[in-house]
Amino acid sequence: MAVEQTTPTIDDADTEPRKTGRRARPARREQLDPHQSRRAALLIAPTIALLLIVIGYPVARAVWMSFQQDQSLDPATQMFVPGGFAGLDNYKHWLLQQCGDATCAPGTTAAGFWEVVWITVFFAVVSVAIELVLGFWFAIIMNGKFRGRGLLRAAVLVPWAIPTAVTAKLWYFIFAYDGIANHLLGTHIVWFSDKWAARAAIIVSDVWKTTPFMALLILAGLQLISSEIYEAAKVDGASAWQRFTSITLPLVKPALMVALLFRTLDVLRMYDLPAIMTGGGAGDGNDTSTLSILVVQEVRSNFNSAAALSTLTFLFVFLVAFMFIRFLGANVVDDGGRKR
């Protein structure tokens, strides 16, 4: 079996022997069997049914709702009555800041929409960048030679295992005015009332929670690289940095891109940390609101408008995923390699 690693692609998978995995899979022609398709259909049916129910239906319904008007006040009874068809009004409300005939003024929920989008993207970019760098560093350390892997593994899994709600409360405590963060840093920052301090606090807690996880994923990629390659490179006189950039990075790239993709999507969908840490669950501080928080805020008063917003969020997330897959080569659906 060749040592050099190329990114397995769909086309390779069926015609070449698998490069990883215990045995080579028989060529496609031998496998194809009319009974298999039927069997497969039966096996897959429950999953498809479930997904239709838990995702397909709600999404479709949300889209339908997004074209409905919210409750309005009936002048005669002064009570709220259901609204009618709204066309694209709800979408215009968010995207174009339209409140009725006027532009939404600061102080309305919609006025904060683009700012919230920016904050969400900001969190995604900064958190993921930090996690990537730190995670890589951790992975390289974990790839080294030492005793006590069990302890290390356990330590690495602890942040992942703690529910995010608990993490949020823990760091909320750490960053309290009299908390240990201020004590260790010798500062008196009111972390959660200052815009940037609050954002920093959220990023710190997210990075704490997820860097070890990133490290594990990257480590898995690193462990596929055989030491012989490094040996050969060393013999050829490559420096540590050159070995890193010419061997490690390219070979780890597939695992890395997938990890990056899912982490980015995770942060774009982030809710727990900012909601619980700022505003004690109400998430009222626009300074640290993410799209998910905005949706939840809106659900409290205007369902249909919230449905439009959550559809926009959903489209946004998929757009980012699409860009990752198309342009950055995140090879997520891959039949022959180790992943998926």
Place this chain on the structure above:
Amino acid sequence: MATTTATAEDFAGQDRATHYEASQPKTPFWRTTRTYLGVLIIVLWGLLPFYWMVVTSFRDLQFTFDTTPWPTHVTLDNFRTVFETNRGNHFGRALVNSLIIGAVTTVIGLVAGVFAAYALARLDFRGKYVVLGVVLGASMFPGVALVTPLFQLFRNIGWFGTYQALIIPDISFVLPLTIYTLTAFFREMPWELEEAAKIDGATPGQAFRKVILPLAAPGLFTTAILAFIAAWNEFLIASQLSNDRTQPVTVAIASFTGSQPHVEPYTAVMAAGTVVTIPLIVLVLAFQKRIVDGLTAGGVKG
């Protein structure tokens, strides 16, 4: 390079380092120190905040902000507060709720997932990629988009605050997770198994039940753990669709009402956090190797 060159699979279950050691001269002292230093940093990274949470949970409320690194003013009061029910908290009930929701979601995810994963990993059929794509799309799905329509729907049919109202949306992320993880595990299994079973006269169904499943048991077990932890962790959907009686621990912790009238009940919340986390830590410690294998093999979701 000859075919005797080792690949990663040959190291499954073995420390890669030992192989490295066999073909290298003794590493210099400074390099070992550097490595151990790095390991120490990572261990501290993961454990220190958690340690602080535990220490605080044993600390008397009056001394919430004491910064002594080791336990001082030790008391069990906080844990008592956590389980008190006279202020509208029902933490014990929240724990039970989390268990129920987690268990049911895991079972559903496993059952549907094991069948789908088997098909995706071992069978060839048309539309395979569409299915893979659909599952992938589901794993990228923002849960918040479920809240609005489900809230309205459940409210209309009187399901607000029921267990099913919480389990159904949880399936949306647990199912893709189980499918991915199990697909990876199934792929790792030798191909000859089905052939051998066929030769022995077994039908595909029997082959599946008697040969494949038992061998996949460890993978199933790991997947169950990952799925359970994912469901246990969930907050957003639970906070919007549960009510007082069915809220899981994540929501209970976030809205904890303390015993002292004017102080944010930090120590009690830390105690609650400790209670919630300990079973997960135990799970993690007991099955760390499996969990790491599972996470890196199939599940990329956090």
Place this chain on the structure above:
Amino acid sequence: MQLKHKVGVVALALMAAPLAACGSSDSASAGGNSAFQDHLKDRGPITYVQGKDNSGVVQPLLDKWNAAHPDEKVTLKEQTDEADQQHDDLVRNLDAKNADYDVMSVDVVWTAEFAAKGYLQPLEGDLAIDTNGMLQPTIDSGTYNDKLYAAPMSSDGGLLYYRSDLVKSPPKTWSEMMDDCSIAKQHHMDCYAGQFQKYEGLTVNASEAINGAGGSIVGDDGKTPTVDSPEAAKGLDQLVQAYSDGNVPKAAITYTEEEGRIAFEQGKLLFLRNWPYCYSLASTEDSSKVKGKFDVAPLPGADGVGASSLGGHNLAISAYSDNKATAIDFIKYMESEEAQKFALEKGSLAPVISSLYQDPALTKKYGYLPTLLTSIQNAVPRPITPFYPAVTKAIQDNAYSAMKGEISSQEAVKNMSDAIKSASSGS
């Protein structure tokens, strides 16, 4: 591949669309809720929901009721102590028609919204309640569209707490108070604080500042914004100036009622704007360092007595309650003179029965009662509108930005006006 996956997802959604089409329309609370006719005569155990009971007033009252009514026990469900979260909790449960919430403590500003959404049982017919002898502002706060939806239980007006050992006579105007800040500096204390975190408390403080300077937030119809005026800007500017001058401590931008109370009790504040509940706590708590050293006065306005916001809570019955007869009896119990006296004593919660304010024994014991009565009678309610959540957000967000110096007071009141306008038109 990528294309296939996208096609798959879209296909799914399209397949599910017909399901949605035959989905029900939003049959949410329509006006004239049919649930109003249900369970009018039923009796049984009920749940009483209110925010955190900081003073330990409620449970003893419940215990007394439960002893006398073993088959109609009342269970307390305590929410958090933040008004916004209490509001959201009620909305979620009432929207879901949860029968678990029978009697609720409803903040005065929520009456219009909840009534318009059909959550609250109109208190008429079998469920009528006699409001004779109650303070008129409190009755008004429970009324929507000329119907009583919530029975007054406790009132609230803002008071100025001050250190009587350091300040001989309380300031009557805002500028007098700012002048007194030199005393605070002498004693290394902060001068003044109110509630400036971005939440309902900020709306209260901002409204007080605006109303006290001769401005107003909305007109008499409760909907037309009048806040875009020089007086309003001037009023808001008082707060903004004090914050930037340091007369209001920087940390106060995170203060809710509790933080301010604790700071005052620790001797760190010279003046505090807060609700009456602090009075008994500051006088009796072990941790209070200001026992016997403080007093209360009406809020200072721009040229004279300021205009406090009318606060308080009313008791309402959920339209979806199963035991409405028990509920109304329980409410009558909570409004009885006895219960009101107890609440006054234990939690310095302002009673709604006017005669109690004239009672010589009570007035002697609770010196602040006359001040409080003045405050309530001169109080200006916050905008009464079913769109209150959007209106209060408009006020909070802009007041907060102004205090942090991000926008000028003029801009802030203009934005408030625009935002209130779009809120009231329902968008």
